Amino acid sequence: MTAVLEAAAPRALPGGAAVRLTGVTKVFASGPRQVTALESVDLTVHPGEFLTVVGASGCGKSTMLNVIAGLERPTAGRVEVAGRVAFMFQDATLFPWLTARQNVEVALRLRGLPRRLRRARAEELLDVVRLGPAQDKRPHELSGGMRQRVALARVLAQDASVVLMDEPLGALDAMTRDHMHGELERVWSELGLTVLFVTHNMREAVRLGDRVVLMASSPGRVKLEQAVDLPRPRVIDSAEVAMLAGSLTDELRAEVAAHVR
Amino acid sequence: MSVDVTARPAALDDSARHPVTPRQRPSAGAVARRVWASAWPKLLAVGLVIGLWQLVYLSGWRPEYVLPAPGTVFVALADMVTTERFWQAVATTLQRAVLGYGAALLIGTALGVAVSRIKPLRMAVGSLITGMQTMPSIAWFPFAILLFGISEQAITFVVILGAAPSIANGIIAGIDHVPPQLVRAGRMMGATGFTLYRLVILPAALPSYVAGLNQGWAFAWRSLMAGELLVLIIGASSLGANLEFARQLSQADRMLATMIVILVVGMIADGIFSAISRRLRRSRGLAIDD
Numbered sequence: 001m002t003a004v005l006e007a008a009a010p011r012a013l014p015g016g017a018a019v020r021l022t023g024v025t026k027v028f029a030s031g032p033r034q035v036t037a038l039e040s041v042d043l044t045v046h047p048g049e050f051l052t053v054v055g056a057s058g059c060g061k062s063t064m065l066n067v068i069a070g071l072e073r074p075t076a077g078r079v080e081v082a083g084r085v086a087f088m089f090q091d092a093t094l095f096p097w098l099t100a101r102q103n104v105e106v107a108l109r110l111r112g113l114p115r116r117l118r119r120a121r122a123e124e125l126l127d128v129v130r131l132g133p134a135q136d137k138r139p140h141e142l143s144g145g146m147r148q149r150v151a152l153a154r155v156l157a158q159d160a161s162v163v164l165m166d167e168p169l170g171a172l173d174a175m176t177r178d179h180m181h182g183e184l185e186r187v188w189s190e191l192g193l194t195v196l197f198v199t200h201n202m203r204e205a206v207r208l209g210d211r212v213v214l215m216a217s218s219p220g221r222v223k224l225e226q227a228v229d230l231p232r233p234r235v236i237d238s239a240e241v242a243m244l245a246g247s248l249t250d251e252l253r254a255e256v257a258a259h260v261r
Numbered sequence: 262m263s264v265d266v267t268a269r270p271a272a273l274d275d276s277a278r279h280p281v282t283p284r285q286r287p288s289a290g291a292v293a294r295r296v297w298a299s300a301w302p303k304l305l306a307v308g309l310v311i312g313l314w315q316l317v318y319l320s321g322w323r324p325e326y327v328l329p330a331p332g333t334v335f336v337a338l339a340d341m342v343t344t345e346r347f348w349q350a351v352a353t354t355l356q357r358a359v360l361g362y363g364a365a366l367l368i369g370t371a372l373g374v375a376v377s378r379i380k381p382l383r384m385a386v387g388s389l390i391t392g393m394q395t396m397p398s399i400a401w402f403p404f405a406i407l408l409f410g411i412s413e414q415a416i417t418f419v420v421i422l423g424a425a426p427s428i429a430n431g432i433i434a435g436i437d438h439v440p441p442q443l444v445r446a447g448r449m450m451g452a453t454g455f456t457l458y459r460l461v462i463l464p465a466a467l468p469s470y471v472a473g474l475n476q477g478w479a480f481a482w483r484s485l486m487a488g489e490l491l492v493l494i495i496g497a498s499s500l501g502a503n504l505e506f507a508r509q510l511s512q513a514d515r516m517l518a519t520m521i522v523i524l525v526v527g528m529i530a531d532g533i534f535s536a537i538s539r540r541l542r543r544s545r546g547l548a549i550d551d
Contacts (some may be wrong), residue, residue, distance in 0.1 A: 069449060086449065093446040096545040097464045109449045140546020158450060168543060 001082045003123050011023035011046045011161045013209040018194040019045040019068060026063050037063040037218035040077065043213065043222060045196055046163070047082070052186055052197045052209030054248070060220020061198040063166045068196065080209070083161030091168040092147035094139040100150045101126060101135040107157035124154040128187060145176040152187065165197040169204070178236055181207055185233060202245040207226055207236045212248060224251055338518035346498060351522070354489065354500040357413070362481045368421060369428025370470075376429065377436040380539045387433070390426045398423035398484040399427030402411060402491050418489035423484035424477035431473010435466025468541050475534035482527050500526075 002173060012018055026038040037060040045051045053060050066072040069085050094103045104122040113121060126135050129149040139147055148168055157165055169177045169184075185208065188195055201204050205212045209228050216223040230240050287295075310329045317323075318330045325333075341347045376383045376390065401419045409415040439462050449459035489501020500523055507516035 071445070087446070089446065091442055093442045095443065095446075095461065095464065096466070097541075097548075107450050110456070110460070138544060138546065140478070154450075195471060 001114060008100045013080050013082045016046070017080070017084050018049070018195065019043070020078075020080045021064075021068070022080075023069060024074045024079060024080040026060070026067060026072065027075045029096060034241065036135045037065070038074070039219035039221045041220070041222055045194055047161075047194055048192050050185075050195045050197065050208055050210045052199060052211070052215060053193075053200055053213045053215060054199060054203035054205045054252065055215030055220070056217050057200060059215040059217035061215055062166055063213075063220065064200060065166050065196065066074075067163075069164055076210040079160055084158060086158040086160035088148075088154040088155050088163060088165045088168045088172045092139065092144075092151040094147060094150055096139050099136050099138055100146075101132060103139070103150055104153050104157050107113050107154045107199045111157065111159055122153075122157065125156050126150070126189075128156060129153045129183065143176070144172050145180055148172070148180060152184070156187070156191070162196065165198055167179070168197075168200070170201075171185065177204070177233045181236065182233065184208065189232075201243070202249045203236050203241055206230075206241045206248070208232050214248060214252055214255075223255060224248075265284050285496070298366075302432065311410050311501060326511060327513055329459035329517065330483075333520070334517045337512075337514035341515065341522075343520050347503075350500055351526075353497055355526075357416055357420070357499070358481060359484055361417045361485060362424055364417065364477060365421045365424035365477060366474070369425035369473070370432060372425065372434075372472075373432030373473075377433045383433075390429050390433075393426040398480065399407040399491075402488065406492065411468060411492050411494060413494065415492050416485065419488050420481050420484045424481035427477035427480055428470075428473045431476065432466060432470045434473070435469030436462055438469065439465040444464070466516060468538065468547070471534065471538045471541060473537065475531065478530055478534060479527075482530065484524060489506065523546040 013020055021041050021043040023040045023042060024038055025036070025040055026035055028035045041060075041064065043064075046239070053061050063072065067074050067079055068081060070079075090117065094100075095106065098106065101119070101122045104125055105118045107119045108121055109115075115126040123132065123135060126132050126149075129152050131146060131149045134146060141169070142150065151168070163228050169180050172180060181204070184195075186195070186222060197208060198204075206228055212226045212228060213222055214226070214238070215221065226244075228244065230244070234241055314331050318325075318328060322328070329337075372390070376387055398419050401422055402415070405415040405418045409418060443461055443465055444457070447457050452460055485499050489499045490505050493502055493505060500519060503519045504516055504523075507513070507519060
């Protein structure tokens with residue numbers, strides 16, 4: 001494959017991290033209805049790392065991504081990110097009035113790429129996610145998996161060094177999701193991206209992550225960090241993935257039980 | 262790596278589930294069949310109305326000089342469309358429609374964007390705009406005549422008042438209902454302020470805006486006809502004025518023929534808006550397909 005995106009050395013903060021959260025706390029509202037979504041979260045994502053974050057719903061996973069993306073301001077603590085951040089959502093959030101290629105072109109335009117270069121560049125990026133043949137289709141003409149490929153191409157178009165993914169494959173069927181895991185892994189390793197991937201699917205987290213972070217809820221905080229030393233490519237149904245996912249799920253189960261009254 | 266994605270099994274990339282409209286040109290026969298399929302119910306309805314009209318005429322319910330037969334009216338229509346006077350009347354009316362509607366378009370759009378952006382303005386006039394829509398525009402004419410006299414301005418004034426609120430409401434509703442996740446996606450890509458409006462919010466609001474334009478046109482056309490009946494400007498012949506003159510001269514056939522013209526012009530404009538709206542919705546996967 002031709003190097004469409006030169007796999008540049010991932011950008012890093014002084015001290016070697018791509019993303020660093022120090023004592024990040026996020027409190028919504030105030031008074032008796034106050035909710036602590038995040039409580040002094042410390043987290044470091046290394047350059048080029050694929051970090052997966054798992055937790056029960058409402059544990060502050062999405063809030064954490066929003067804080068890193070700058071969509072929300074932390075109540076306390078420090079957020080540091082090396083380079084630009086791009087966001088991939090559960091819903092592909094493509095613009096329905098544009099074709100796949102035009103959706104990618106919008107991102108290129110907002111990055112300041114001159115008009116005459118946009119089309120060719122968008123085509124290259126759609127080739128990276130293997131969607132070239134469908135570039136002139138509109139989002140509603142694409143399947144869920146293809147829409148997420150376009151979303152991925154759009155993320156790549158933003159030339160970000162850190163990619164935040166909020167359950168991007170959550171709405172896909174198991175077969176498509178399995179296939180997209182491989183695609184995501186391929187693009188990540190070819191381009192040397194730093195990925196922070198949130199999911200509630202433990203096996204998915206183990207399948208993809210260099211490291212899995214478990215989050216505890218109310219208030220949201222980091223409960224456990226687990227390195228995944230299994231060789232890639234991994235198979236989601238393999239015994240190794242299942243075993244590690246099982247033991248992590250036990251940790252999470254104890255956590256959830258403690259909070260469900 | 263040279264894996265052909267298009268050849269992937271359907272279970273992985275189920276593009277087959279969403280059939281895409283074929284791009285190749287349909288044959289002349291297919292076009293004719295499609296036109297016929299959509300035309301015959303309408304033709305049948307028109308035929309039924311004309312038949313009913315003929316029956317009422319034959320029953321002798323009203324004398325012929327009040328309610329002429331369909332045939333008489335169509336002959337009058339055929340005569341009418343050959344006269345220069347008629348086309349002058351059509352030109353005057355359409356000119357007024359374009360002027361009034363064009364002004365309403367600018368005012369309504371600017372007002373709609375302003376109201377959707379500026380919160381105090383919305384609180385001040387948001388419900389007033391909706392209220393204005395329920396006001397029959399004919400009720401504005403006495404005031405308009407006092408303000409502007411028997412003049413073109415009086416008619417334009419009321420046409421604008423009739424159409425602008427619908428247009429403004431269309432764009433306000435459209436902007437209000439832009440999916441927040443699209444705005445979020447736009448922001449994450451670095452779009453802010455005017456750029457966010459141009460690239461995300463306004464395109465997303467377009468279908469609702471077009472619906473507002475369509476409704477605005479219907480109100481503009483009604484206001485214009487009311488205006489042409491009420492505000493008779495000496496020397497200016499128009500469709501509305503022709504209607505009134507035909508009544509005064511007891512030319513029922515010419516009057517009905519003019520009414521048919523008014524109906525057809527309104528329907529043509531409505532058809533254009535509907536076609537634009539259908540196209541927009543289909544291109545976004547929103548259309549309930551025919």
